[in-house]
Amino acid sequence: MAEEKKEPWLNYLALTTVIFAVAATLSTFKGGGYSTKSVISQAQASDQWAFYQAKAIKGDLYQVNRDALKVTLDALPSNAPAAARKVYQDKMAEYDKKIAKYTGEKAQIMQQARALEAARDHAQQQGRPFGVAVIFLQVAILISSIAGLFKQRQIWFAALPVGLLGLLYFADGFFLFM
Numbered sequence: 783m784a785e786e787k788k789e790p791w792l793n794y795l796a797l798t799t800v801i802f803a804v805a806a807t808l809s810t811f812k813g814g815g816y817s818t819k820s821v822i823s824q825a826q827a828s829d830q831w832a833f834y835q836a837k838a839i840k841g842d843l844y845q846v847n848r849d850a851l852k853v854t855l856d857a858l859p860s861n862a863p864a865a866a867r868k869v870y871q872d873k874m875a876e877y878d879k880k881i882a883k884y885t886g887e888k889a890q891i892m893q894q895a896r897a898l899e900a901a902r903d904h905a906q907q908q909g910r911p912f913g914v915a916v917i918f919l920q921v922a923i924l925i926s927s928i929a930g931l932f933k934q935r936q937i938w939f940a941a942l943p944v945g946l947l948g949l950l951y952f953a954d955g956f957f958l959f960m
Contacts, residue, residue: 792930795938799926802945805952806919809912812955816909823902830895834888841884848877911955918948 855870922945929938954960 813912915951
């Protein structure tokens, strides 16, 4: 039985299919990593915003109590002892310090939450091209496989631009040039 002669373009088909497969695999891993980072950053940002709300509620409670003390102080008769007025004023000053403390903490927490949201957005921006790359690379692998199965070079030529587009998105996942 005579051995069937292998057409040289089939070597290139095999090589491009391997390149597409490797890039698709790496895109899957990189995209998954960025997806995980995005989810974790979102969860952490949500935790920070919940913490922010807790600080805001505590600050508001002190503000309400301070305002109530102020109303009570203003309602004291003019002949009320100075010691009684001092108790109210001291407590209001204590509440003012607490309110200022919570206001400062809220600003810091807000800054951390926004930084986590920025990390989430960056991870989503970086991961998106990897997801698109996987789609194009998988289609290119499929078309290349069909070309090899039927030994049709024209079908392989159809796979090349699809695969190159996948490689372009793969590179964009790293460099964000598109």
